Amino acid sequence: MAELRLIDAINQALHEEMERDERVLVLGEDVGRKGGVFGATEGLYDRFGGERVIDTPLAESSIVGVAIGMAANGLLPVAEIQFADFIFPAMNQILSEAARMRYRSNGAFGCPLVIRAPYGGGVHGALYHSQSVEAFFAHIPGLKVVVPYHPGDAKGLLKASIRDPDPVLFFEHKKLYRMVRGEVPEGDYIVPLGKAAIRREGKDLSVFAYGLMLHEALVAAEEVAKEGIDAEVVDLRTLRPLDKETLLASVRKTNRALIVYEDNGFLGYGAELAAILAEEAFFDLDAPIMRVTGPEVPAVPYAPPLERWFMPDARRIAEAMRRLAQY
Amino acid sequence: MAELRLIDAINQALHEEMERDERVLVLGEDVGRKGGVFGATEGLYDRFGGERVIDTPLAESSIVGVAIGMAANGLLPVAEIQFADFIFPAMNQILSEAARMRYRSNGAFGCPLVIRAPYGGGVHGALYHSQSVEAFFAHIPGLKVVVPYHPGDAKGLLKASIRDPDPVLFFEHKKLYRMVRGEVPEGDYIVPLGKAAIRREGKDLSVFAYGLMLHEALVAAEEVAKEGIDAEVVDLRTLRPLDKETLLASVRKTNRALIVYEDNGFLGYGAELAAILAEEAFFDLDAPIMRVTGPEVPAVPYAPPLERWFMPDARRIAEAMRRLAQY
């Protein structure tokens, strides 16, 4: 089994799925000749040609809108939004169209569409190349939202997303692309959507995270382990549909919950985790539900001291773990 | 003091503000000659003319985008989005531009802009004329989000919004427009943004709601009062910035929280209220934090039995109150 980076795993999944099923097609800005600004679509254009690997005009609404039409007429489009920050021109097509094609037609039409979007901060991307936008989409019934952390997951989750009959938003953390390596099985396999993974078992408290924050949480967990705090770290992987069973089971075991996300806190994704726990696991909780999140500003600023200030990291997560363990 | 409907209060506020300050200007689809599809801008065109009451092209992104430019050059635009459901083409302009003009320019530019949008279900509007979209915007730092319930509030809050130096989203529930009357002071006054109102004092449990759901909560509170349950009903009024003091103080008094919103539950606005309470009022809580929300489907269906099925109402809220009071 090869040790690959997240970006390689994604590239591999795209290659294999396009090879496997000629209905699969990739479209987006610079995904063709250039192979994507992050290289995720590297090699696809040479292998499959311009008809199936489309360098689109610079217009996100039509990237998604056209993909919806393709999906309605027998193709399986994988659209790339160059940065998650630039997904908002396509918001209407995603929310009003892709997400409710099935519901509004009472099941007559589906929308098997994947939208890949690199997201997240810590890469000197400033206000408009650093955003975590998952909360906007995880709120929308009819969509599925996936955020891989482990490269092996990334490949299997992306394949599952491409084969899924419903629209899936697939967010890839830019900083993770080339940061960590992980075992990626060769050939075909699937990691099912809607299942969280326990990355580290523990008994003192539960940490829920995804994407880059999962990495930081794991680092923090090892750190506090030295102090005798045994943290369970849960990788949510799919944000919608949420694996509620794993969430609740973990808290029922540890009786303490820490929720970590990079986005600003107010109504960010983790708010829903807290709300579910406060309703359904209230009597299992021995301590307040804590959150470590990005600060309440519009986005990650550029200057290095400001960017550092913004990003939640292992240090801050470890601190929160210590406070939580004290209850 | 006159007893007015919500729609009249809004119309009055617009008239008075345009009269008071010639920088105030109204733009949107059908806001001119027709006076708006709900009549909110009735009379403005005749009084102030087509230059200040603009019937725009059918293009929400430019309605907001042009308004942002107007605001940058000395005007105080009040944009109408005909239905909140149609705000998504303008998502990028609202989120990427209006909400962060000030932050990104380090305070050099502001964006004094109001976006009014009728929202909500129960009016036979089906999937695309019934949505509650406040959660998408209440998540965004740099925006303010207001949802009036009482007509007197509506006038004062709208005036405050127009005079606010930052972008304000002002959501008006369509069903409330002509449903309830309330005292609306004549002449000029302001209801400050960021302050909740306790509509009914109580000691057994706290209900947090806004818009139409506030009305349903009040009805439910009177019903359970007959059974000896004394509910406090808090009208949030401003969803961002949230009046956290009032939220926390109420729960510290009643030790029980019920959160009501019309939107689908998962990551809807009330999730954040629950998260805050679960973190900051954990030891004050005697019971799980409960939510009554719309169901987890893309939007309100049209057929009368389906629409009734969707809408949270006094009956369901009262049931939840009873359950909550039993802990």
Next chain:
Amino acid sequence: MESKEARGVREIESRHQALGLAGEHLLEMYYYMALARALDERMWVLQRAGKVPFVISGQGHEGAQAGVMYAIDRDLDWFVPYYRSVCAVLMKGMTPRELMLSLFAKAEDPSSGGRQMPGHYGHPRYKILSTSSPVGTQYPHAVGIAYAAKVRKTGEICVVSIGDGGTSQGDWHEALNFASIHRCPVVFVVENNGYAISVPQELQMAVRDIAVRAQGYGIPGYTVDGSDVLAVYAVAKEAVERARRGEGPSLVECKVVRLTAHSSDDRQEKYRPVEELEAIRSVDPLVVFRHYLERAGIMDEAKYTEIHTRIREEVDDATTYAELAPYPDPLTATRHVYFEENGE
């Protein structure tokens, strides 16, 4: 010397014959136009009678729709409608019952099972894509359908409709741009009735003819009188054939009239002058086309009565059927948010 009248008939005959159309074809088009109108009028009656809360419809647009839809292969090709496409979806295969089921929001409504407002057509069997309310989103969908047809070599083309107001949306521009780059087999139709609810064309755009925009995408653009069914057919035929030949999209603007208010929630007297409302009656496509058929000797009193009797029966049947049909069960309301393994 030939009488003036006889010469008139010959000219008229040569007009539709030059287009390869026989009398029976014209009668088929007329039938659909008249059926659409009759259904449409019935819908308003039902709304006024308080039997349904809402109606939005296509009176005045039927000629444009008949001309366009007659130019496609109605079995093979795709259609992406909008809420005024009553005549078009009937021609594409939907039945009066199906339309009435949607008006009454009944469980059996094939477009949405009663979930959507009336006018939100959709039907996979007839290759009519499901419609939403946000204006403009359908244009990129049509491009995607056409692109897929091209890649999959199905031979299909796709027709999509929108109003004049809809051309202001960014999606409209993005769709034309994308389609023209990739020469997608799509025909972009604009049914220009001069209004977007109350907003007149002068406040919607600074040009008289929307078709001039075609040049900005390097594609053919046509402006045609939507009350003249044959003129529309001729233009649509050209556009369809071009698409079929793989030469790419065209833009077809049909000037039509909106005979009713925007919808049952609107009162157009507030913003349209009385004279205008009177004047547009004279370009009612149904009246104009009937006149043509009569002058061409294709339709006489008897034929007219026969067609309209049939239509009346169909509309009555559809109304009764739909009115009596059951509403959807609330227990089904959570279904089809996502694909269901054992769905349907």
Next chain:
Amino acid sequence: MESKEARGVREIESRHQALGLAGEHLLEMYYYMALARALDERMWVLQRAGKVPFVISGQGHEGAQAGVMYAIDRDLDWFVPYYRSVCAVLMKGMTPRELMLSLFAKAEDPSSGGRQMPGHYGHPRYKILSTSSPVGTQYPHAVGIAYAAKVRKTGEICVVSIGDGGTSQGDWHEALNFASIHRCPVVFVVENNGYAISVPQELQMAVRDIAVRAQGYGIPGYTVDGSDVLAVYAVAKEAVERARRGEGPSLVECKVVRLTAHSSDDRQEKYRPVEELEAIRSVDPLVVFRHYLERAGIMDEAKYTEIHTRIREEVDDATTYAELAPYPDPLTATRHVYFEENGE
């Protein structure tokens, strides 16, 4: 008989004189173009040296920008830039130090206090609207600024810039449509360098000249060689005067070349042929304009040295100043999310 050379000079002189420009005006334009280029080149050097993480810039676009900005009232009028507008914002008043402060993301950066990436210009004093990254959003802003100028009768006009790729966005279309309806005093500039990162114009649109789209909005459209500063000036002047007269917007497409990669994150060798990269050097606006100035006898060796010595000093000064300037204090990072009563 007059020598060929002398005749050449006369022709040249008459060219700028016909436009009402004297030698000193041309030298001012040249100065800004050369200053922009020098700053720009320095930025790339600093990036390569690892002193800053990122650069995006306007090499090859300077001629178009100088021609346009010289046509406006730089004190009175508004400018809505994009990330290649280095020369334009300098002409609008920004200083080399201000640009370098933004490159280094220092606290004193007037555009954003170090919050935004370089190239995101903005300055209320110079009437340069704050820029974001999402391509296309600035076009409607410019329309709003122009509308406000009209309502407030300030006499201002507004110039806005974008690249060829940006014209594909819905916002681009919506802005042109809105402005043309209301005859807003705005000049829409497109700096067409034939690429959007790696995407060539043929995959961005099906037309050769973007200016043809102007017809779709009933406004004048111009396509002009962006390496020919005087040609750009002439066209821009017309557009500016039209706007000033209250006759509404114009669309000015300048064909320019992108001499560098899209940004420091890009490697254009991957998608641009070597021959093309060599060929575009010959239409470098700076070279072309210098040649003109020399032939017109406006610039000689001494003048050239004088200008470039001054520029070199300014660039050095700006670099040193910005490099030494302090970063913003993280304690300030929560500020200006909303208006602050005692702000600044």
